[in-house]
Amino acid sequence: MTTSKTSPRRITQRRIAELAGVSQATVSLVLNDKADGAARIPEETRDRVLKVLKETGYVADPAARRLAGVGNKIIGVFTYEPAFPTESLDFYTPLLSGIEAEAEELGCDLLIFTSAPVVEGTRQLFHQHNRLRLADGVLLLGREMDADELATLVRDGYRVVAVGRRDAPDIPYVGIDYASATEALLRRALELGHRRIMFLTDARGGESGADRLRGYERALDGESVQSVVHPTDGGRIGADWLAVREFAPTLLVVESPSVGAAIRDQAIADGIDVPTALSMIVLGSPSRVSENDVDFTRLAPPRAELGGLAVSLLSRILSDDDEPAESELRTLIDCAIVDGSTLVAPEVHA
Amino acid sequence: MTTSKTSPRRITQRRIAELAGVSQATVSLVLNDKADGAARIPEETRDRVLKVLKETGYVADPAARRLAGVGNKIIGVFTYEPAFPTESLDFYTPLLSGIEAEAEELGCDLLIFTSAPVVEGTRQLFHQHNRLRLADGVLLLGREMDADELATLVRDGYRVVAVGRRDAPDIPYVGIDYASATEALLRRALELGHRRIMFLTDARGGESGADRLRGYERALDGESVQSVVHPTDGGRIGADWLAVREFAPTLLVVESPSVGAAIRDQAIADGIDVPTALSMIVLGSPSRVSENDVDFTRLAPPRAELGGLAVSLLSRILSDDDEPAESELRTLIDCAIVDGSTLVAPEVHA
DNA sequence: CTGAAAGCGCTTACAG
């Protein structure tokens, strides 16, 4: 009768009720501070229940609470690529850091959907036995996301927030205003006199890549500039460098920090001085700054802040009393610019 | 009647049953492949249900499953310090990487208990509303853990595995055999002729710190060696370095990689060459190796592997058909030694 | 072979 296949008969509200000599419902009421309103529980009873609660160290079964229809303060985190391998670390770690801090602040736990099977390098959100429902809401992280999948999520009533701007309609996000920052940085270069510019873009850039490209184009629009946009997958730096040499720009704009560093090494090796012979701008920052990094003139996206903001947006979406206005559902935050040492005026040729 | 305060009336087994023209129980049976044994469901019915299941993209509510008593493939992860801030990153990241990979392999999600309030730098495991119960089992990560708390966990029937050796009885763990590795490394130094040795220990070392100290002492036992053990909190490197200068060892053993790097900088600044004037051994590795790191002779704990092993031990503990033997519940794995460039024979003085 | 029913532990109207 008292046996159980699971743990040594864990404690329930019914047991607490027995111990305190009240009904199980009363325990629930006390536990959830619903003791005001219609149901006023006398101080004395309340204290008795509270005492037993303390003594036993009881906590309500989250699964049961959830089933009974209350939120359980769990924020799902779905990363489109595995989050902790070293390759992804630079991208995800600062985000997760901000997410963790804000979740802690709000008293939320984080459910990381590692079970989603990886197909062709990308995690599949909807798989049999997915535990999406367990979370009150879900944060979506990744460079690229399938628009149809996002639409399905929203249609099925999941509360989600994407980290990073999304083209897909109806999906709330917090993103970084890469377009403006890129444009501002490029204008600075134009003012210095650069008129021959090459942009080494990241092949798998997603929306944020598109934004950076847009900023680049906006800055150059109407200026008489020789410009080439060259996509790279970061895998064949040698070939990329050859393309750079061939075009011979005075300014090289590189999307990815790691590609930027590799290209600069190539330049040095080829006897081309950066920045005197070739200025460089990088549209991002390595997450872990090591002392010996080149001090690139670059964009410094506030990723930790972004993660935190995504959590708080999601939590407001989930709240009853603080729902965000329509305009707050899709916002961009400013991207800092770091005045590094790799952007100078081009050498003047006769 | 069809309204709901939550999502747009999410789909349930009852709905699936209606659609397929069977009973709700049959849907559950098909879903869980319990269609053999006593209840044989005809292929035709089964297919019909399966078809509807596919079409609707139905997945069972994990909270309800959990409440009904089935495991839900969620592994809880409790970190005694916040996991993602930069300070903790070196310690937690490789562990999480291994944990993530193995969880993915097993089809498990990870529930990170970020909601646990931080008191004096340490997260409190048992707080009101903790969601420990939601996980099938819990992984415990951290340098130091409260023995009483661990005992409570086990007593309350939680299935847990600690990452790192624990003194507390009855608690399963996977740890690293720091004692043997430290001993082996020190013996190597002794063979080279070192007889004046200083050990800069980490103040908050926990069990693994104790193991390293034990290995150190075992190596020196019976040898005629001048030895000093000096604890540091890593905060006052200047003072630590003064202590080193005063004792003037030929070999300095440093527990923490970051302290090791800082001390070496001090040595260089003071004109003391490493390793000719002072050999150094570090009893750990920085998680992120950057090119310009000193190539310390050191221990290289396989942390990612450790994380993965902890997950698989936990999953075996949770399984019905593959429960680990008593002896497998508490195991240590070997720690690699890296032959760096900072350990050489001491200079011979007259 | 399949359906009706109990039960998992909670929350929350609804009666007393």
Place this chain on the structure above:
DNA sequence: CTGAAAGCGCTTACAG
């Protein structure tokens, strides 16, 4: 002020 009861969505004996 408090208790009895319904219901959340499942799983799993137990009857037909």
